[in-house]
Amino acid sequence: MSNKHPIPLSVYVHIPWCIHKCPYCDFNSHEFQGQDIKQNEIIYTNALIKQLESTHFSSQRPIHSIFFGGGTPSLFSPEAFEKIINKIREKFTLENNCEITIEANPGTVDKQYFYGYKDIGINRMSLGIQSFNETHLKKLERIHNKQEAYEAAKLAVKLFDKVNIDLMFALPEQTPSELNDDIKMALDIGSSHVSYYHLTIEPNTFFYKHPPKVPNQDDSSKLFDLVCNGLKNANFEHYETSAYAKKGSQCHHNLNYWNFGDYLGIGAGAHSKITSGDSIIRYSCHKSPKYYLSEVDKNNFIKEEHELTNNDRVFEYMMNALRLNNGFEISNFEYRTNLPINEIKEELLIAREKQLISQIDGRIKPTILGQNFLNELLQIFLRSQDHDVK
Numbered sequence: 054m055s056n057k058h059p060i061p062l063s064v065y066v067h068i069p070w071c072i073h074k075c076p077y078c079d080f081n082s083h084e085f086q087g088q089d090i091k092q093n094e095i096i097y098t099n100a101l102i103k104q105l106e107s108t109h110f111s112s113q114r115p116i117h118s119i120f121f122g123g124g125t126p127s128l129f130s131p132e133a134f135e136k137i138i139n140k141i142r143e144k145f146t147l148e149n150n151c152e153i154t155i156e157a158n159p160g161t162v163d164k165q166y167f168y169g170y171k172d173i174g175i176n177r178m179s180l181g182i183q184s185f186n187e188t189h190l191k192k193l194e195r196i197h198n199k200q201e202a203y204e205a206a207k208l209a210v211k212l213f214d215k216v217n218i219d220l221m222f223a224l225p226e227q228t229p230s231e232l233n234d235d236i237k238m239a240l241d242i243g244s245s246h247v248s249y250y251h252l253t254i255e256p257n258t259f260f261y262k263h264p265p266k267v268p269n270q271d272d273s274s275k276l277f278d279l280v281c282n283g284l285k286n287a288n289f290e291h292y293e294t295s296a297y298a299k300k301g302s303q304c305h306h307n308l309n310y311w312n313f314g315d316y317l318g319i320g321a322g323a324h325s326k327i328t329s330g331d332s333i334i335r336y337s338c339h340k341s342p343k344y345y346l347s348e349v350d351k352n353n354f355i356k357e358e359h360e361l362t363n364n365d366r367v368f369e370y371m372m373n374a375l376r377l378n379n380g381f382e383i384s385n386f387e388y389r390t391n392l393p394i395n396e397i398k399e400e401l402l403i404a405r406e407k408q409l410i411s412q413i414d415g416r417i418k419p420t421i422l423g424q425n426f427l428n429e430l431l432q433i434f435l436r437s438q439d440h441d442v443k
């Protein structure tokens with residue numbers, strides 16, 4: 054098996070609070086319940102530092118990217134992120150041009166904070182906009198209006214090398230013309246990356262209990278086509294199921310997930326995947342922020358840890374890499390899973406016969422049909438435990 058490059062290692066830091074819990078969101082994010090935001094920032098930042106200090110894992114591999122995700126990281130001050138970045142630098146070295154992203158909500162914009170994030174070396178901002186339409190913003194219970202979204206995005210583009218905006222389509226009763234207006238507005242902002250998600254109704258959300266009237270499958274695919282064409286016509290490459298980027302502006306951090314790279318997750322509910330020798334281990338931290346914080350004194354951060362079986366490796370690799378429209382190189386599959394490609398030759402044959410993938414010059418790609426029926430394609434690689442290739 055080829056062993057060309059070390060597996061990139063990223064760091065994910067989770068900030069699990071928001072001003073208001075959106076009715077569609079099933080992320081590990083919690084509305085503040087009367088806590089003092091500043092006090093909370095100090096306590097939680099100290100916990101993150103302690104987790105970084107106590108992690109036994111250290112590596113010769115330089116850090117490829119850092120991502121502050123949430124929740125709403127933009128509730129925290131630049132000083133908090135500076136401390137965390139300094140601690141990461143103390144334990145590891147950073148790659149040259151290490152991408153450092155912060156997620157921000159346009160309803161929490163503090164201009165001084167935005168300037169501060171830039172000053173401490175954060176070089177990418179991802180803004181959760183969702184829509185520019187006032188009616189949809191209200192239905193989604195966003196804490197910002199159209200003007201605030203526009204101004205936050207313009208400021209982000211002025212300050213940061215790379216800016217992503219998150220938008221969603223197939224919103225309750227969304228019309229094609231409303232979607233076109235959102236796309237126009239997104240293009241006007243001038244960001245180099247757009248993540249355009251299909252709104253999904255997730256269990257454990259308010260929308261699940263009180264379902265809004267969302268567009269049916271046919272109407273949703275028409276809306277999806279509008280998104281793809283609108284962004285392609287503006288020179289965005291559709292490189293992953295929901296991600297579109299101008300040349301050179303793909304998200305390094307997310308690409309590392311999709312290419313089955315390694316990552317260290319710090320903070321409540323954060324996940325890690327670490328390859329060490331022949332084994333690939335997944336860890337997850339205590340999910341509830343309250344419990345996570347209550348265990349800090351004991352240095353007890355990890356809730357669960359398990360080693361990936363060969364079946365897990367196959368499925369998880371495919372679940373990530375087949376999201377990429379350009380697919381993956383066979384050598385990458387072999388190196389990252391530590392399995393020869395022949396282990397999945399029957400599955401690949403079935404997927405090819407169903408015209409869900411193509412294989413050219415050592416690269417396997419989902420076809421347009423495969424992209425549209427990604428779940429069906431992934432089912433082919435899902436094996437029962439008694440079928441383990443080990």
Ligand SMILES: C[S@@+](CC[C@H](N)C(=O)[O-])C[C@H]1O[C@@H](n2cnc3c(N)ncnc32)[C@H](O)[C@@H]1O
Nearest residue numbers: 077078080123124157158181219250251252253
């Ligand atoms: C963790 S959020 C981070 C952004 C920030 N918290 C905010 O909302 O402003 C990441 C993105 O996931 C998307 N998202 C969350 N729930 C979703 C759902 N049910 N369906 C589709 N996209 C969703 C939203 O676009 C959101 O901006």
Ligand code: SF4
Nearest residue numbers: 071074075078082124
């Ligand atoms: S602000 Fe973002 S993370 Fe928080 S609840 Fe809304 S979508 Fe979820």
